[in-house]
Amino acid sequence: METFEAIKKRVSVREYFDKQISDAELEKVLKAGMQAPIGRGKYYDMHITVIQNKDFLKKIDNLTDRHIFYQTPTLIIVSARDDGHGLDKENSACVMENMILEATDLGLGTVYLNLVIGLIKENKDVLKELNLEDGFVPIAALGIGYSAKEVEPKVHEIEVSYIK
Numbered sequence: 001m002e003t004f005e006a007i008k009k010r011v012s013v014r015e016y017f018d019k020q021i022s023d024a025e026l027e028k029v030l031k032a033g034m035q036a037p038i039g040r041g042k043y044y045d046m047h048i049t050v051i052q053n054k055d056f057l058k059k060i061d062n063l064t065d066r067h068i069f070y071q072t073p074t075l076i077i078v079s080a081r082d083d084g085h086g087l088d089k090e091n092s093a094c095v096m097e098n099m100i101l102e103a104t105d106l107g108l109g110t111v112y113l114n115l116v117i118g119l120i121k122e123n124k125d126v127l128k129e130l131n132l133e134d135g136f137v138p139i140a141a142l143g144i145g146y147s148a149k150e151v152e153p154k155v156h157e158i159e160v161s162y163i164k
């Protein structure tokens, strides 16, 4: 798919089939995330956790009575270690968008999940199970799976001003 086609096709999907994505698809998505630009080239300050274990997903789902990750079969958490330059959010967002576009290109559904991060950070037990190295903090979460519903992408606009 041409890059702009994937960009235009990307949409947040909030209904998924109970079917796992393939390892080959996951691998491509992860590779795309790893190719993201990272401030000061500190790839070693980033970490990606792939959660596909049904019991652990259920545990996260049970942190609230709302299905905040829409029962996606794969949940990816991007974590970062802040080296004092405060780029952890920016870096994580770059990794996220690369993964989202690759997943879209593969025909998968995705949803960026901010609410999941807040809940995971609040729950020491779940946070511990992520088994992150010291200093790493979960920053962003991505749900990926096979869309159970066709969602028409919206055309979004952001105001632009020009200084020519």
Ligand SMILES: Cc1cc2nc3c(=O)[nH]c(=O)nc-3n(C[C@H](O)[C@H](O)[C@H](O)COP(=O)(O)O)c2cc1C
Pocket: 010, 011, 012, 013, 014, 068, 111, 112, 113, 114, 115, 116, 154
């Ligand atoms: C940083 C960030 C956090 C988000 N958190 C959530 C979330 O917790 N739950 C959710 O359903 N969607 C979440 N979204 C998706 C946005 O609501 C969505 O991208 C936006 O409404 C535009 O719709 P579209 O993605 O379908 O084009 C998040 C998006 C971003 C970029």
